[in-house]
Amino acid sequence: MKKIIKVSTVLVALFFIIFSCTKETTELSDLEKVRKNNNTVSYPVTKMDSAQAISFITKQKIQELLDLSTLYTSGNRDTEIDSVIYSQMKSYFVEDDSAKLQPILKQLDSFKVKTAKVGNIDVSKKIIGTDTLDFAKFQVEYFDQKNRSIGTFEKNAQYILKLFPVKFKKEFRFYFIDFDAVPKKDSVSAGVIK
DSSP states (O other): OOHHHHHHHHHHHHHHHHHHHHOOOOOOHHHHHHTOOOOOOOOGGGGOOOOHHHHHHHHHHHHHHHHHHHHHHHHHHSSHHHHHHHHHHHHHSSOOGGGHHHHHHHHHHHHHEEEEEEEEEEEEEEEETEEEEEEEEEEEEEEEESSSEEEEEEEEOOOOEEEOOTTTTTEEEEEEEESSSOOOOOOOOOOOOO
């Protein structure tokens, strides 16, 4: 009987030792995720062969840019973290031009946007001459400080997927050429007929 009690106490002690050593995983907060957005993630071409995957990546990049923009506009814009956020936002564009960011920031300021959520997205290609241009038409819903909807807006963005070879693999990186661009008309505007 003593032997059974000793064996059972050793097994119970062993059970507690094994389960007390399990490591709990902690999830990053939304602020930590936004801070780490820097547009350096590249995606292998072999895995991105469908329009659904391109649409998903485009929606993700639009959401990341809007998250950074709302975080920037909610700050003082004169601290070190604000300058880091601003440089991260500029890294989403092909050209290092702050003029591309000003319309986004101006609109977020005018509506006093706290958060933004990207909705429906439609990715399309247009061929002009020998160039193939990639466009995304999407909806974005803005929310105020009290998380009330300000409104849903139709937006357009032109983007490019640049090849970025890494260790004998073909990969690409995502960059915006123009954000909230006015789409070019397919037809000629009507004039005065005599």
